[in-house]
Amino acid sequence: MTQMWANFHLLRPEWLLLLPLSLGLWWLWQRSRDPLRGWRAQMHPDLLNALLVGEHSKRNLARYLLPVAWLLGIIAIAGPTWKLEPNPFVEDAQPLMILLKSDKSMLQTDSSSATHMERAQLKIADLAKARKGQPLGLIAYAGSAHLVLPPTADTAVVAEMAAEISPDIMPVPGDRLDLAIQKATALLQEESHGGSLLVIADTVAADSQTLTSTNQTANPVPIQFLALADADSPETTTLRDAAEQLNANVQELTIDDQDVSTITDFAERNASAGIAGESSRWQEAGYWLTPLLALIVAFSFRRRELAEAEKPS
CATH class of the missing domain: 3.40.50.410 (von Willebrand factor, type A domain)
Structure with missing residues (x-):
């Protein structure tokens, strides 16, 4: 484990520059979608929260799935790795x-x-x-x-x-x-x-x-x-x-x-003394994050289906 962390690095670290950009876009998007934005400027937050009923009174965790997906995707593209590819x-x-x-x-x-x-x-x-x-x-x-x-x-x-x-x-x-x-x-x-x-x-x-x-x-x-x-x-x-x-x-x-x-x-x-062991190429591990991204996408579709079902006909 110690050796793994010692060798851990990113193949394309420049992609991490997208992290603050993605968080900023998500924050602006959330502000634009807030139906209570006008009321928040007129009322005290405690009073507003006391008057809210229904889904607006609860923290909607689903909205945080989007930035998490963006973060995981950026990290995967950056190419995390900690070991060399085996020599073919x-x-x-x-x-x-x-x-x-x-x-x-x-x-x-x-x-x-x-x-x-x-x-x-x-x-x-x-x-x-x-x-x-x-x-x-x-x-x-x-x-x-x-x-x-x-x-x-x-x-x-x-x-x-x-x-x-x-x-x-x-x-x-x-x-x-x-x-x-x-x-x-x-x-x-x-x-x-x-x-x-x-x-x-x-x-x-x-x-x-x-x-x-x-x-x-x-x-x-x-x-x-x-x-x-x-x-x-x-x-x-x-x-x-x-x-x-x-x-x-x-x-x-x-x-x-x-x-x-x-x-x-x-x-x-x-026998393979001249070519044995590991190659000079690092093995990408970003693909290990794809199952998490798939789960987030599947959960977001599920939330959308439930929201559609709750709408009055």
């Missing part, structure tokens, strides 16, 4: 680009019989189900980075394409995560939307200085890592070091869907 882009799901490492190191195994690549493909399939209908893209990288699919709402296709990726189809071996990040960032910027990156890898062998300069832009893209190796392994340590250079988070692999839930939550919170 935030309502739409922002793209999540998956950067899948496809070097030969992904064929290694740890504590389970599944290779790192098989683990990654299974998690991508789970992620595609969790983000069904929300834009999901895929980039495969090793010594070079290649766009497999731009962000698409058909996430099942992303899972199918990821299942077909292997180190054998990559033209250059290596670990150029920096190239993958650059390609994904450029793609998101071309679409003029927010977005975030998910790096699925077992290790990161890129130079720390190269990684540091990779995501240093005016609007850096939020990045998170999914570690495929064991949590206490030297391979995962390289991911943590890379994440520190990129100001990113590292999510460890879990046997359930907890890692997928954490990834999707992070994406929803941070």
